[in-house]
Amino acid sequence: MKYLIPHSLKEASELLIDNENSFILAGGTDLLIEKRSGKITPDAVIDLKRINHEELYLSEIVVKNGKLEIGALVTVTQLLEYGNLPSELASLIDAGKKFGCYEIRNRATLAGNLAHASPGSEYGSTLISLDAEVEIFNSKGVKNISVESIYAGAGRNALKRGDIITKIIIPVIENSGSAYFRASRVDGMDLAIINCALRGIYDRNTSKTSYRVSFGAVAPVPIRFPQIEEMLSNIENNRPESVKEVLAEAKQFFLKTLNPRATSLRAAPLTKKILAGNLLEDAYKKFKERLKK
Amino acid sequence: MSIPLNITINNQSYSLEIEEDTTLLSLLRDTLHFTGPKEGCGNGECGACSVIVDGIPVRSCIILAAELEGKSITTIEGLTQTDEKGNVELSEIQKSFIDEGAVQCGFCTPGFVIATEALFNRNPNPGKEDIEEALSGHLCRCTGYKSIFSAVDKAAERKNK
Structure with missing residues (x-):
């Protein structure tokens, strides 16, 4: 295996094309495990960490034009320690605190979490619920695509050879709030049995709230449930029982419609169906609590 | 193919030739005989291989030594x-x-x-x-x-x- 050090994004993209069986190396916390297990046998890894100064934004977090931009080399620890995170994006912190363990968070990147395309990844559902985009660099230039469209299947991303994720771009929206919850067998280093991310935007003119809700590890890719989003938007602000009714309806919906695979190592399908409703309730309540502040 | 690596381990500088797919853990244990860090799972899950790189604790079994040009490593041997x-x-x-x-x-x-x-x-x-x-x-x-x-x-x- 060759270890390649590009000095620009252009060079990195060319190296990806020239070396058919090559992989981008950022934190390596998935890549090197898959290499060791024999799941992949790279001829080359292309380390992005020594790219030239003009592309330093790869390692930066900035708020620009009402959007939070997270560079492709930003680690989970870097995000957790970032002092200026807009409170609307609190779900990014919820997810980071559950992510791996301290040493893993010191290496793992958010962009790598998306590129690995695991069905239950912490940041897949979180970033989808936040309506985030990723910036992709290739020889033709730069384009933005939705986080949802990165996922092609379980453990498969939709990137083309030569494509490199350069940043994640998240809109910061006034009067909005977010939350992320997961269920796992142990609280420490573990993967999610299932996870749920929710974002709500309160419209002052109509007094209505609109939602994006995404779940991980209930399907081959993290998915949204428009029916659930619609149900939540029908919660009546002035009638407390309305919350209970809608959450009960949502729980029934998951029992009837979720179809998680029976071969999951972590939980039986029925467990996941029940957990989905419970996590939605947790996420909704946390969102309401945060929106008030 | 081997590549050069300059690295500091427990305050001592080394100039080495390493294989490109050598992990930091393998470099420490097999080449330089710092056997404090252990290979438990080899997948970054158990923590037995942890070392400090430029002040930050990491899992040495899932890092390539080649990534660490110019870096400073502390193993448990370096605490004494x-x-x-x-x-x-x-x-x-x-x-x-x-x-x-x-x-x-x-x-x-x-x-x-x-x-x-x-x-x-x-x-x-x-x-x-x-x-x-x-x-x-x-x-x-x-x-x-x-x-x-x-x-x-x-x-x-x-x-x-």
Whole structure:
């Protein structure tokens, strides 16, 4: 295996094309495990960490034009320690605190979490619920695509050879709030049995709230449930029982419609169906609590 | 193919030729014989291979040595002091682990000690939650963790005296 050090994004993209069986190396916390297990046998890894100064934004977090931009080399620890995170994006912190363990968070990147395309990844559902985009660099230039469209299947991303994720771009929206919850067998280093991310935007003119809700590890890719989003938007602000009714309806919906695979190592399908409703309730309540502040 | 690597380990500089797919753990153990870090799972899950790179604790089994040009590594061997007569003095953390019976088979211990050292470096006065968080990615199959937490508490007390 060759270890390649590009000095620009252009060079990195060319190296990806020239070396058919090559992989981008950022934190390596998935890549090197898959290499060791024999799941992949790279001829080359292309380390992005020594790219030239003009592309330093790869390692930066900035708020620009009402959007939070997270560079492709930003680690989970870097995000957790970032002092200026807009409170609307609190779900990014919820997810980071559950992510791996301290040493893993010191290496793992958010962009790598998306590129690995695991069905239950912490940041897949979180970033989808936040309506985030990723910036992709290739020889033709730069384009933005939705986080949802990165996922092609379980453990498969939709990137083309030569494509490199350069940043994640998240809109910061006034009067909005977010939350992320997961269920796992142990609280420490573990993967999610299932996870749920929710974002709500309160419209002052109509007094209505609109939602994006995404779940991980209930399907081959993290998915949204428009029916659930619609149900939540029908919660009546002035009638407390309305919350209970809608959450009960949502729980029934998951029992009837979720179809998680029976071969999951972590939980039986029925467990996941029940957990989905419970996590939605947790996420909704946390969102309401945060929106008030 | 081998490539050059300049790296500092426990305050000593090395100029080496390494294979490109050598992990940091393999470089430390197999090439340089720093056998403190252990290979438990080899997948970054158990914590036994933890070392400190430029002040930050990481899993050496899932890092390529080639990534670490110019970096400074601390293994558990680097926490001890050796005087001119060759006598080795253990660190307060290591002593506390012994005093509290936090070492049984000892395989996981270097990882716990390194995680504790890194915790004290970023937070000299950690609370219970900080300690649990710092050690949450480390597995011990012998002690049941209680004696390990006592050892970290004791080391913090000694340090802050």
